[in-house]
Amino acid sequence: MDEKWINNSVELTGALGGRPLLSHVSRDEAYYVFPLCVQRLSGVSDAINIMARGSLMEQVAPRALPKITVGGELRSFNNKTGFGSRLVITLFARTLALGEGEDANQVILRGVLCKPPNLRRTPMGREICDLMLAISRRYGRSDYLPCIAWGQNAVEASSWSVGMAIEVTGRIQSRKYIKLENGMSVEKTAFEVSVITQRSI
Numbered sequence: 001m002d003e004k005w006i007n008n009s010v011e012l013t014g015a016l017g018g019r020p021l022l023s024h025v026s027r028d029e030a031y032y033v034f035p036l037c038v039q040r041l042s043g044v045s046d047a048i049n050i051m052a053r054g055s056l057m058e059q060v061a062p063r064a065l066p067k068i069t070v071g072g073e074l075r076s077f078n079n080k081t082g083f084g085s086r087l088v089i090t091l092f093a094r095t096l097a098l099g100e101g102e103d104a105n106q107v108i109l110r111g112v113l114c115k116p117p118n119l120r121r122t123p124m125g126r127e128i129c130d131l132m133l134a135i136s137r138r139y140g141r142s143d144y145l146p147c148i149a150w151g152q153n154a155v156e157a158s159s160w161s162v163g164m165a166i167e168v169t170g171r172i173q174s175r176k177y178i179k180l181e182n183g184m185s186v187e188k189t190a191f192e193v194s195v196i197t198q199r200s201i
Helices: 054-060 151-157
Strands: 008-016 021-026 029-039 045-053 068-078 087-098 104-113 118-121 127-136 142-150 165-181 184-200
Touching: 008 045, 029 054, 045 054, 045 068, 045 165, 054 087, 068 104, 068 142, 087 142, 104 142, 118 151, 127 151, 127 165, 142 151, 142 165, 151 184
Parallel strands: 045 087, 142 184
Antiparallel strands: 008 029, 008 068, 008 104, 021 029, 029 045, 068 087, 104 127, 104 165, 118 127, 127 142, 165 184
16 A cells, blocks of 8 residues: 555454544544454453544444554654643554454564663563654654563663664553552553564664
């Protein structure tokens, strides 16, 4: 598809997790948001927020479909309201179609490392490395997308420096965590790309 941005490509197949809700109107076009539930091999499902133009939604009437395939790109938004997650991640839909077969979750990102890698270990001793990629978008804008590498990938990524150009493939996943707010424990959800393959470019 001509509109597809080569630095940021995502394809998901999953089940509609809720009815589409109006997000906003821009240049006389309505945009809607809905959750897509994509199952992992482990059986756990990730509910990923999809944003789509109203004209695209009309082509498939997603509420009537048992399964949907969405193609597009990951977008980030810095939420300054003080409510919810500070970094909001959504999939901006370029294509919507009837989904068939198994659930799918494929991400390809090409960007620049914009923070020093953070290598840590799980309580079981497995290496994890947190990465933040800046992905160029059209019109001079960028999306800032968190990624997480595991095992040998994590060890390799920990040696990378800010400014390196990186390509990763993987899957977008959700993670629950607890944050203290005004002395109270609040459960929040973070989204990140779990890295399967990686290389400097």
